[in-house]
Amino acid sequence: xxxxKIFPLxxxxxxxxxxxxxxxxxxxxATEIISVxxxxxxxxxxxxxxxxxxxxxxxxEKYWEMNNGDNPFFILYYLIYGQNSSFNVSYKTKTGKIxxxxxNADNFKNLECFPKPVAIDKYLLLDYKQNSTxxxxxxxxxEDFLKISNEDFASFLxxxxxxxNQKGIKxxxxxxxxxxxxxxxxxxLLYSYLTDKPFSYYASIESVSKKFTASDxxxxxxxxxxxxxxxxxxxxxxxxxxxxxxAEFCSIAKSNKRGMFTGxxxxxxxxxxxxxxxxxxILPNSKIKINIPLDKYVMAVQKAKYKDRGIIPEYVILPTxxxxxxxxxVQLNAVLKLATRK
Numbered sequence: 001x002x003x004x005k006i007f008p009l010x011x012x013x014x015x016x017x018x019x020x021x022x023x024x025x026x027x028x029x030a031t032e033i034i035s036v037x038x039x040x041x042x043x044x045x046x047x048x049x050x051x052x053x054x055x056x057x058x059x060x061e062k063y064w065e066m067n068n069g070d071n072p073f074f075i076l077y078y079l080i081y082g083q084n085s086s087f088n089v090s091y092k093t094k095t096g097k098i099x100x101x102x103x104n105a106d107n108f109k110n111l112e113c114f115p116k117p118v119a120i121d122k123y124l125l126l127d128y129k130q131n132s133t134x135x136x137x138x139x140x141x142x143e144d145f146l147k148i149s150n151e152d153f154a155s156f157l158x159x160x161x162x163x164x165n166q167k168g169i170k171x172x173x174x175x176x177x178x179x180x181x182x183x184x185x186x187x188x189l190l191y192s193y194l195t196d197k198p199f200s201y202y203a204s205i206e207s208v209s210k211k212f213t214a215s216d217x218x219x220x221x222x223x224x225x226x227x228x229x230x231x232x233x234x235x236x237x238x239x240x241x242x243x244x245x246x247a248e249f250c251s252i253a254k255s256n257k258r259g260m261f262t263g264x265x266x267x268x269x270x271x272x273x274x275x276x277x278x279x280x281x282i283l284p285n286s287k288i289k290i291n292i293p294l295d296k297y298v299m300a301v302q303k304a305k306y307k308d309r310g311i312i313p314e315y316v317i318l319p320t321x322x323x324x325x326x327x328x329x330v331q332l333n334a335v336l337k338l339a340t341r342k
Contacts, residue, residue: 036087
């Protein structure tokens with residue numbers, strides 16, 4: 001593909017609209033793309049979404065994959081629509097004027113608006129704001145990542161919550177955005193700091209051949225609250241990349257009404273997931289490798305409105321294209337404002 005000609009722009013999708021998220025040779029940043037080769041961008045999005053996996057009917061992780069993830073728009077468009085030498089593009093300027101132009105296909109090396117990778121030095125952070133507010137940022141539950149950054153999850157939580165309680169913090173914001181998961185037990189450990197009562201975490205884990213017990217997985221046992229548990233207000237900040245262990249933790253917190261959820265729907269499902277051990281097969285002709293998860297995880301949660309969705313925030317905060325271009329964290333800013341009202 002590196003030598004093939006592709007659509008030369010990586011677009012940013014927000015709902016059924018798509019924007020150019022940077023200054024390019026032909027377009028100003030925030031230009032809205034209306035159609036490509038006569039097909040409305042909303043229909044293009046729906047077609048590409050059909051090739052992206054999801055938990056149930058969750059859409060937020062699909063947006064993440066197409067905007068920032070491993071399956072960006074320019075790759076999907078090339079794979080689904082094929083190679084073209086040029087594209088007839090209809091677009092809307094910042095003044096609202098509708099115009100059209102032809103842009104030539106180009107090599108990958110000349111792609112414009114490619115998402116810049118974010119360097120992470122620390123995955124676990126604790127910060128304090130005015131009005132007795134603390135922000136606990138957990139960017140991963142993955143122990144392998146934490147080893148690289150020389151961080152210990154259990155020690156971090158113990159120190160952080162002891163400090164939070166000593167400072168008399170009234171509102172705790174837990175930022176779980178872009179946390180794609182990791183160790184199962186880290187989710188239950190985190191929730192043990194948010195309750196003063198014993199709680200159930202997994203309702204069951206089973207495969208086609210086995211029903212697991214607490215001796216197989218500690219999250220199947222009744223969990224005990226931590227002695228340094230936080231009893232005041234909690235605000236959770238989530239998005240479409242909040243997945244796996246992160247979604248599991250959020251479903252327990254949501255089911256137990258531990259605090260308000262803000263941001264965007266999690267990419268992981270509310271009721272559980274299929275994960276754990278995997279079987280790997282390689283298709284004989286294409287040689288494509290397929291990993292098939294074997295274990296069904298069911299969360300110990302109350303019934304929700306939807307059976308096939310993630311954790312849906314009570315307070316949805318969706319950045320605009322201008323917020324994204326200006327690198328404004330409007331989600332965190334909005335949650336900080338909520339914290340002042342508590």
